[in-house]
Amino acid sequence: MTDRLAALGRSGLELYRFVLFxxxxxxxxxxxxxxxxxxxxxxxxxxxxxxxxxxxVNAVPIVFLVNFFVGVTLAITVADILRIFGPIEYTGAVMxxxxxxxxxxxxxxxxxxxxxxxxxAAEIGTMKVxxxxxxxxxxxxxxVRFLCVPRLLAVMIMVPVLTLFGNLFGIYGGYLICTxxxxxxxxxxxxxxxxxxxxxxxxxxxxxxxxxxxxxGLVGLGQGLQVRGGAEGVGRATTNAVVYxxxxxxxxxxxLTVALYF
Amino acid sequence: xxxxxNPPPNPLPGNPGEDGRDGQxxxxxxxxxxxxxxxxxxxxxxxxxxxxxxxxxxxLVVMGGSGHxxxxxxxxxxxxxxxxxxxxxxxxxxxxxxxxxDTYAIKRRFGVLFQSGALYNSMxxxxxxxxxxxxxxxxxxxxxxxxxxxxxxxxxxRDFEHLVPAQLSGGMxxxxxxxxxxxxxxEIIFYDEPGAGLDPVMLAVIDELxxxxxxxxxxxxxxxxxxxxxxxxxxxRMVLMHGGHILAEGTPDEIKKSDDPVLQQFxxxxxxxxxxxxxxxxxxxEDLLGG
Ligand SMILES: Nc1ncnc2c1ncn2[C@@H]1O[C@H](COP(=O)(O)OP(=O)(O)OP(=O)(O)O)[C@@H](O)[C@H]1O
Ligand SMILES: [Mg+2]
Numbered sequence: 001m002t003d004r005l006a007a008l009g010r011s012g013l014e015l016y017r018f019v020l021f022x023x024x025x026x027x028x029x030x031x032x033x034x035x036x037x038x039x040x041x042x043x044x045x046x047x048x049x050x051x052x053x054x055x056x057v058n059a060v061p062i063v064f065l066v067n068f069f070v071g072v073t074l075a076i077t078v079a080d081i082l083r084i085f086g087p088i089e090y091t092g093a094v095m096x097x098x099x100x101x102x103x104x105x106x107x108x109x110x111x112x113x114x115x116x117x118x119x120x121a122a123e124i125g126t127m128k129v130x131x132x133x134x135x136x137x138x139x140x141x142x143x144v145r146f147l148c149v150p151r152l153l154a155v156m157i158m159v160p161v162l163t164l165f166g167n168l169f170g171i172y173g174g175y176l177i178c179t180x181x182x183x184x185x186x187x188x189x190x191x192x193x194x195x196x197x198x199x200x201x202x203x204x205x206x207x208x209x210x211x212x213x214x215x216x217g218l219v220g221l222g223q224g225l226q227v228r229g230g231a232e233g234v235g236r237a238t239t240n241a242v243v244y245x246x247x248x249x250x251x252x253x254x255x256l257t258v259a260l261y262f
Numbered sequence: 263x264x265x266x267x268n269p270p271p272n273p274l275p276g277n278p279g280e281d282g283r284d285g286q287x288x289x290x291x292x293x294x295x296x297x298x299x300x301x302x303x304x305x306x307x308x309x310x311x312x313x314x315x316x317x318x319x320x321x322l323v324v325m326g327g328s329g330h331x332x333x334x335x336x337x338x339x340x341x342x343x344x345x346x347x348x349x350x351x352x353x354x355x356x357x358x359x360x361x362x363x364d365t366y367a368i369k370r371r372f373g374v375l376f377q378s379g380a381l382y383n384s385m386x387x388x389x390x391x392x393x394x395x396x397x398x399x400x401x402x403x404x405x406x407x408x409x410x411x412x413x414x415x416x417x418x419x420r421d422f423e424h425l426v427p428a429q430l431s432g433g434m435x436x437x438x439x440x441x442x443x444x445x446x447x448x449e450i451i452f453y454d455e456p457g458a459g460l461d462p463v464m465l466a467v468i469d470e471l472x473x474x475x476x477x478x479x480x481x482x483x484x485x486x487x488x489x490x491x492x493x494x495x496x497x498x499r500m501v502l503m504h505g506g507h508i509l510a511e512g513t514p515d516e517i518k519k520s521d522d523p524v525l526q527q528f529x530x531x532x533x534x535x536x537x538x539x540x541x542x543x544x545x546x547x548e549d550l551l552g553g
Contacts, residue, residue, distance in 0.1 A: 123384075130383065132381075137369075138340045138372075139393070139398075140369035
């Protein structure tokens, strides 16, 4: 038992240390993005576009899948509860608010932790093991500027975009259930969805998605940079990237929701 | 130009950055000076006080047993890692004390061939070589293309620029790494086992390339190698690293004639001699019996 507790403590400490490292990496990111360009170190915007396509476009199917099916499931569950009280057309209201400010940012963030975070950790980690990062440094190319800045920017742009798609997919799932199985007219679904939706819900969802994107990118890149040892180290970093991002996303989500709605 | 055998009284001229790329460095001037370097990994000492000078235009061969810190020394000299103590001066500037951005001007003046090749696996051969040119010069794409072709020709890899590293053999990777190292026409080149994985003919070609760069362009070369034949062919000076120290240093002739038993065992490649097979001091029998 005490062994287990000690192990838990060690993992916690490891996560804490890593979070500090990730903050340092974020500082480096801001430096190379905002300060260094004034000294003549250009940001590689063409690479940002390439990475955005690689990370974002390929993730559309899985983001669709997850949000759509959660939308379907949620609509059925909520309708069942609302049926007890009568007005099942308010299912639309739950779908709208639920997806915009909570579900789509969270689901998309977690999907991207597995999709983009893992691939970033593996890619950068493999480069570290193959001494490619050292070769870059020896050619006077800073790996944070050269590799991390474009990738992090790409993730921070693509996760919000995918979250927006996720909203539409999720609500569409609910819409199919409501109009197909529950005899709610499309107009009524639409009205009820918009009724309680406030502007705040929309920007909170957007803010969350940016922060989650940042977490996914920083954790993936940070784990890659910290790889030690060979292929086995890359494997460990990939797993850690997914686990840490999911933990941090859920904690950040909770903190943001409490801070912004209480 | 000063004669190599007669170095000027002050071998370390002032900051070369002040008067442009060439500085006042002439053949025979010291351009790398390592002083009393210590380095350990996880408490295990690897380098225990290493001092080396390298002069412009000379080829220094670094020999030494596997695991005796040759690659580590190179990593320190290129600023990839920091020593625990000691100074490393390149072109008269101590890179261990410079801020990262201030090392860039120095890093553009040397090229490195890593032991593993360290090619960028996501890029083609051509992109590997052109990357430093694209990032550090304003050269036109056409010119860059021509330079890439020239460098590949030098290492015997004509028409290979569209392959990716995964499609190359070990020796080919080494040669691409070499082409990349010389892409920017550096003044210093570090080679970590350039001959490993090369056939004898290719090895001779690369040796000629290395000596040619030194003689014609005044490039200083630091070559780590285990190929004794090639080492004596290219070296102006040789050092033997052993147990974290520089055990011997001298011209190829001096090294050949030395009566140091470790040195002789090493250059003649004999299994019997003062160099122990295992680095651990514990007795093998003790080890086996779990002592
Ligand atoms: N990153 C590292 N972490 C821990 N130990 C290291 C690291 N790099 C090197 N070492 C240790 O330092 C010692 C010297 O390694 P180095 O690679 O410099 O040897 P070498 O002389 O180049 O050998 P070889 O001829 O086999 O290439 C080895 O014992 C190695 O275990
Ligand atoms: Mg080595």
